[in-house]
Amino acid sequence: MSKKRIKELIEKLNKASYEYYILDNPTISDAEYDILYNELKGLEKKHPEYVLEDSPTQRVGAGVKEEFTKVKHLFPMLSLDNVFNFDQLNYFDSVVKKEFSKVDYTVEPKLDGLAVSLYYVNGVLKRAATRGDGTIGEDITENAKTIKTIPLSLKESITTEVRGEIFMNKESFKKLNEEREKNGDNLFANPRNAAAGSVRQLDSKITASRNLECSVYHLVEPAKYGINSQYESTKFLNEIGFNVNEEIKICSNLNCVENYIEEMTKKREELPYDIDGVVVKVDSFSQQAELGFTSKFPKWATAYKFPAETALTKLLDITFTVGRTGKVTPNAILEPVKVAGSTVRRATLHNEGYIIDRDIKIGDYVYIRKAGDVIPEVFKVELSKRDNVKAFKMAKNCPVCESELFKNEEDPIHYCININCDAQKLESIIHFVSRPAMNIDGLGEQNVRRFYEQGFLTKIIDIYYLKDKRENLIKEDRLGEKSVDNLIKAIEESKKNSLDKVLFGLGIRYVGSKTSKILAKKFKNIDNLIKASYDELLSIYEIGDKIASSIVEYFSNDENKKNIDQLKSVGINFTFESEEISDKFEGMVFVITGNLEGFKREELKEILEKNGARVSSTVSKNTSVVIYGHSPGSKLEKAKTLGIELWDEKTLGEKL
Ligand code: IVH
Secondary structure, three states, X not given: OHHHHXXXXXXXXXXXXXXXXXXXXXXXXXXXXXXXXXXXXXXXXXXXXXXXXXXXXXXXXXXXXXOOOEEEOOOOOOOOOEEOOHHHHHHHHHHHHHHOOOOOEEEEEEEOOEEEEEEEEOOEEEEEEEOOOOOEEEEOHHHHHOOOOOOOEOXXXXXXXXXXXXXXXXXXXXXXXXXHHHHOOOXXXXXXXXXXXXXXXXXXXXXXXXXXXXEEEEEOOHHHHOOOEHHHHHHHHHHOOOOOOOOOEEEOOHHHHHHHHHHHHHHHHHOOOOEEXXXXXXXXXXXXXXXXXOOOOEOOEEEEEOOOEEEEEEXXXXXXXXXXXXXXXXXXXXXXXXXXXXXXXXXXXXXXXXXXXXXXXXXXXXXXXEOOOOOOEEEEEOHHHOOOOXXXXXXXXXXXXXXXXXXXOOOOOEEOOOOOOHHHHHHHHHHHHOOOOOOOOOOOHHHHHHHHHHOOOOOHHHHHHXXXXXXXXXXXXXXXXXXXXXXXXXXXXXXXXXXXXXHHHOOOOOOOHHHHHHHHHHHOEHHHHHHOOXXXXXXXXXXXXXXXXXXXXXXXXXXXXHHHHXXXXXXXOOEOOOOOOOOOOOOOEEEEEOEOOOOOHHHHHHHHHHOOOEEEOOOOOOOOEEEEXXXXXXXXXXXXXXXXXXXXHHHHHHHO
């Protein structure tokens, strides 16, 4: 009896929530809701064995976690490429139109929060995860459950992954900061930081108190539900229980997209939540599949970013900082000013040449601009306000180690070339432990800086000796015993990372995380890479002269080789941990076109890559095989004229 009543109450309450939060159309009063809720709570207390996962009582927040568990995304969570003006948007459209003469676009506000993946099994929320580095995120299920607009169960019993944005509306942000100010807590710079800070709470009760919202925009496997377009998928998502942004529209030409952007630019201020642009997506899923992805972005979407916000303020002074590569950057110290929702006190002036070209002087009124995550920069002087200014003088010595700065003739950049300079050492440690590199939890920038100042860390290798300093760390640092132990665990864990992670962490000039992966895959271990000649490196498709020279130079330096030996001696893995199944398609380039019955395109791409292939979206004479399904596009025709090998699905099945 109680079991049946519990189920009934949950259904009623969840329906009421959906009507209230998603449809914005309440059907019962708050008082009625409370009565039902209290009845449910009472019954669940008596019969804890009947508590269901989608009961609204599960939204209050569970216990305090020690750390977030890492989770691998089933499909990578990609980011979006950006455009900043209509010319660039036009170019995006022209690339799309090369493939298709008729394209519809969906246009959506770009919500300024943090991406979340929600995984439902038989209609019940099982896991929520952050984006992390796109491949591995963090399990935030308990925290996500506290967000009222994330349904705990769906109106259909389906197994699916959905993606969206968690954000905080402007009103809640204001209230939260007011409350924090009263309590003497640090204020959040903007709603996005407040949302991110609230989601990454180990105590989900804190998340529950923060009034977060979630709006979804991506259904991962739409074909499963016979859905053929982005616009249709948002309707479907809304019907099964999700909050979907009400401003989403469909456009049949670029003119309509541009009008929408203009409309949104005007409307932005009055919207109850922050947006930082408009996302433009090719609406048809079969066209999306044809267009495919680059290594980072879908080619079928782009984010139009609103122009940077600007402000005028006084330049009080110019100071200098040294980066990981020894580059010395002049920074503007400003009279604090509000831009794009946060207070700016410093901005970059890039380099000496930048300052001279713009005739910037200390005491001037300057315009600064800030766009999203980008560091604010000074971009113009207001000469009409100039009065009593002091000329700028570039530093001659490193602001940290005082050694004389070096500048070559070709570029306006000054470098500190003292390899023992504290600043460079510190910045290289921060880079080494960062997420795209060794990804050591608990060693964020703040902690590295403190440990450096306290003398626990002076160079990268010291990280791996922190475990011998456990007692001192507990005594002298403000981290508790548990945090120190978790940190040591994370450091030990990082030793197992694949070669690409540590390679990126070394900070070789021009070797970013993508190049590190390419190199790791190709050379398998660091010794092969150290031995590689300039020509051998150049023979790799994605590597050009600049990267090849930089790698050769890096490994010809004895100091660098010594550092690698030290890292090896503490047990760091320097081999590539391949996710590959075989190398039977090694060196081959595949292009996929048309709709396949037995494979989802992303899955097939992954399978081919795991067997050593490269998958490209354009047919050229370098293409080895074109795999085609139903209604193939122009790519099949092109492949035929070039005489490229063609596989239908049956042939593909035989070859795999
Ligand atoms: S689609 C594969 N749609 O913007 C494409 N993203 O800069 C996945 N975002 O990581 C993203 N609003 O966190 C998409 N309507 C929207 C969005 C949106 C905000 C965020 C999202 C993404 C980031 C990329």
